[in-house]
Amino acid sequence: MAKIIHLILFSFILLSALQAHALEIRITDDLNNPMKDVAVALFPQSAQDKVRDDNLEIMQRNFKFKPRMATVQKGTKVAFPNRDKSHHHIYSFSEAKSFEIPLYIGQSPVLMMDKEGIVPLGCNIHDWMLGYIVVVDTPYHNVSNNEGTLEIKDVPAGSYIVKFWHPGLNETDGVHAQKSSLSVSNNKDSYNILIPRGDKFSWPKKPAYLEGNY
DSSP: OOOOOOOOOOOEEEEOOSSOEEEEEEEEOTTSOBOOSOEEEEEESSOOOOOOOOOEEOEEETTEEESSEEEEETTEEEEOOBOSSSOEEEEEEOSSOEEEEEEESBOOOEEEEOSOEEEEEEESSOTTOEEEEEEESSSEEEEOOTTSEEEEEEEOSSEEEEEEEOTTSOOOSSOOOOOOEEOOOTTOOEEEEEOOOOSOOOOOOOOGGGOSOO
């Protein structure tokens, strides 16, 4: 299992439009390349009690976690169904959620993500398997796709701190935040955010002998 990477957060002030709507965010690095697998969360500056019941499945298929990067609101229940023909032994030793699910095929226990933080996932049998759950205390979150874009739905009017995390960002001690003003006009629902690239990151690959159906 790769070592646990410290939480790295880049924060911005986001002023939303006057009514709730979907926000599209495009993430690029300092070379204007799209950045995929960036976890993004919007934290309201005013009190809010909206909780979404978005229970999540992170399955194992073709010896990978799917999805490999996920965001969930604190209090979300997560299941880890194994759709491979091989047994998996899923675990995490993170402070946010430490657990083990011993060798199994098919359905798994359902776990509550009850603490904010990064939950790295691994398999005791297949050490190239790697995934992350980013647990946040807000209902407004998502992960950027291959084009570096993501959508966060039903964002109401108000002021937000926007936080980002990616496993390839430079490692630091604890949480570091950078803030700047980001003005959102009434008729704008898309935004571009630049994040320094940091260390090069690529997902581990499974061995060649497992290619094809197994």
